[in-house]
Amino acid sequence: MRAGKIRHRITVYKQTSGRSPTGAVLPPTWTAWIVLWASFESLSVKDILTAQAAGSEVEARCMLRYRNDIDSTMQISHNGRRYDIDGEPMPDNRSGREYMTLMLKSVAA
Structure with missing residues (x-):
């Protein structure tokens, strides 16, 4: 992948959970884990309609240099x-x- 295409900053979030001082399990929270350079592009209307017809909610695509520590349990911010x-x-x-490609679907705020 050419370096010129990797021009967008993204933040990768991991889900973390913990315990309160009394030992109760706290609800999971999203914590910023790492900031990376990537190529980020929204899908065209045609691609979104095709994905919806196949039962997917994918809205964007993100390409970044290969890493073995990013998986589908994480979130991306751009x-x-x-x-x-x-x-x-x-x-x-x-x-x-x-490099690797991540297919992304929007998270409700």
Whole structure:
């Protein structure tokens, strides 16, 4: 992937949970984990309609350099909007270790 395409800043969030001082389980919260450079693009209307026909809610695509520590349990933030990662990250076609693509669906505020 060419470096010029990776021009958007995204934040990756992990879900964390903990316990109160009394030992009660606290509800899970989203914590900013890492900030990365990525290529972020919203899907076209045609792609969104095709995805909806297939039963998917995907609205955007994010490509970033390959990492083995990002999975579908995390969220992405870009320009103040939050997205769930829909499915496992998809590796590139060549080596599978150059970049990966995340399919994203919007999170209700």
